[in-house]
Amino acid sequence: MSQFFETAGFGLVTASIIALSAVGLSLQFGVSNVPNFAHGEFLTLAAYGLYVGQQLTGSLLIGALIGVVVGGIAAYLVNLLVVEPFVKKGARVVVLLISTTGVSLIVENALGGFFGNTNQIVALPQPVAHHLGPFIWTTTDLLVMLTAVVAITGLYLVLRFTKLGKAQRAVADNRVLARACGINTEQVVAITWVAAGVLGALAGISLATSGGSFGPGLGFGFLLVTFSAAIIGGIGKPFGALVGALIVGLVTEWSAFYVSSGYKQVFALSTLVLALLFRPSGLFTTLRGPAVD
């Protein structure tokens, strides 16, 4: 029984990382209605930012800060240089999907070419296990979960109570109407993308510090799991993605423990296939076409 809780504990950590990535993706999808296949690169770039920052200054914290900044900037640029031009052209969703996949290809290979295709190692302090009730978590685990809680709570507060948050929700609901109400939709969209990038960056940094090492494929490998969580939660609903992340995270860890650990990825992804079979529009529904100006 204790193993059940232990595994649940791991599940929560995994869920935290997935949540950061998926909430960011859902947030961005809500305003742009674009399946951004380059989302994983925000994670990867942040991880490399962390690595470089640590190499230069020796401090993990500064590395993390650099990673977050890198992730935010990357997201801003992807939106500005790739997504918005296509959307303005009236491109179909599938074209945007392929374009962003192309961006992912570019970034992943640029990083691989520059840093080499072998894994980079992040210097971590000795793992210390904490026993909290039935759960066992390392310091890193706790930090990761804390980050997720703080970031997502912060997001919730901003969306609910600030003017920017209200504007963001208006744009996500109906871009044309929001613009007619005087909201600077382009700015809101750009800020949303930066937020998605920051959240993704936090996820990437969490992944790198949890795993200890990573390669240029970090983000893309995590992309499908991210989409799984986001789609299960109803894509476009950031807090639905939270639920999706919990589901995927817990299923992953439990199946890894009770069935076979090699198939972690398989189970994580299978949740998506099953969810789509039975509820094609996700658990919380929003189905729309691409954002048209």
Added chain:
Amino acid sequence: MSIVTSEVKHPDATPGSTDLARVTALELVDVWKYFGAAAAVAGCTLSVADAAVVGLIGPNGAGKSTVADLVSGFKHPDKGRVLFQGRDITGLPPYRVARAGLVRTFQIARVWPTLTVMENALVAAPDQGREVIWKAFLTPRKLRAAESADRVRARSLLEEFDMIGLKNDTAETLSGGQKRLLEFVRIMMAAPRMVVLDEPMAGVNPVMAERIVAGVRRLNAAGITVLMIEHNLEFVEEVCPTVVVMAVGAVIATGSMDELRRHPEVIGAYLGGLAGGE
């Protein structure tokens, strides 16, 4: 005028229709459709006589478009039945409804943009077992001969609608009005028993409107029953001897436009809009 329904076989059409079916083309029996908690269609009962031209009007939110979806199989009723030519078609997927002989248009003219006008017409015709892959490789000549008949029909229709010069142009190059006319060509090619037109006059200029009126008359002259959903009441009056009025999901009155103008409930529903015949 050789475009007669008997020339084209409908795969799922009711064989040997009874007298009852002859008289009533379409019938909705106490149909309900909910979206969430709200009922878009609430206990709608109406019938359309065979070979009639019936207009379906009503204020926004009356449920007219939902009725179009329910009748054509794009949505399914939560309660009630839809009968076409005496046959229960409730719950059938759209392609089966079409094969039974009921075709519909959409609020925006949905022609196939990357196909030519001629190809649009050809695809609209019932496939009659031709669209099977192996036939294209084993019996190509027979296929082409069978298709020639369709091409001849298509050309003749395109000439009637003055579009023959556009036959090799892709549909995306057509103007909005021309697309609507192409829709009529497609309907004639499909040779259905009945067609549901969803706001055929939306966004159409007066010149094109006349051609569409002629198009509707053309359909009916070929024996096709027409149910037309429209907001343009002038047009409805010109073309439809019988009009059905819907409000808040149900039918509130049926009759000629003249009768309806004086009907208190109808006036109430439109808040006086009908009185001026707009």
Added chain:
Amino acid sequence: MAYIVSVATSTAIFAIMALGLNVTWGFGGLLNLGFFMFVGVGAYVSAVITLPGAMPPYTSYILGLSMPFPVGALTAMLVAGLLALLIGSVALRRLRADYFAIVTLVVTAILAQVVNDQRTLFNGSIGLYGLPQPFADILNTDADTYSYFFLGMCMVIVVAVFWFTRRLQWSPYGRALRAMREDDRAAMAFGRNAYVYKLKALVIGSAIGGLGGALAAHFVGVWTTESWTIGEALLIFACIFLGGTANNFGVVLGTIITAGLFQELTRFLPQIPGYPDAAAALRWVIIGFLLIIVLYVRPRGIIPERHDRDPAPLPAASTL
């Protein structure tokens, strides 16, 4: 000279795959991002059919029937088609276009994981080696002459596939399919079951992809789960987008330009000291940029889709 033959052969194989993908994407409008799953399946199936039995503990895989190449290739197509049927019958039912793309990717990832983990299937992550060269034992020639033969064989297959897809495009089925590509609701309103049409397009395209996979595997002689990834899938899409979606000539032209370029680049890109992986990576970066630029500037490709030309002449006086 041997180098040119090699590049030409792999370009021909790419062309076969591109023509197949064009059926699914160009005619059918289905974004099968997991296309490389079918390529991989074709490769693996052909391999285990043509290889001699496994020798555990060194190698471990199913079958191992030592059959000649044509059997391997045909089985590859069959299995790829069946897999497509299975996936499509579920994934095409209700999903919108981008969900379909994601699901195909997800299934691909799942399959790759399974193959890597279950060593008994296809020798796990080590992969399969020493794949026999088709007809090599019958011909019994030197390597150079054989390479000409292989190239010739691939060219013949390219022509055959080209003819097949051409016929398909202009058939009544192909025409209806192309209509559904843009608007399947309208097609349904005219009595066609869009789901069945699209499923057929997926199966056919994937079967051709499987054939390409079989050829690729036997050409190189080796196949692992790393042989074909999302990068290669995007490369094939790039070939189609550049050359002309839904135009068979265009697809072949696009493949020659894109795949040829891709391979030639390795010759011309400088090796940057201190960055050993740079040159190989740079190729992919260029393909990525190429894809985005083509999609933005000319998404329909160099050669546009051909259209029906109704044979009858226009009547003398046509009022418009």
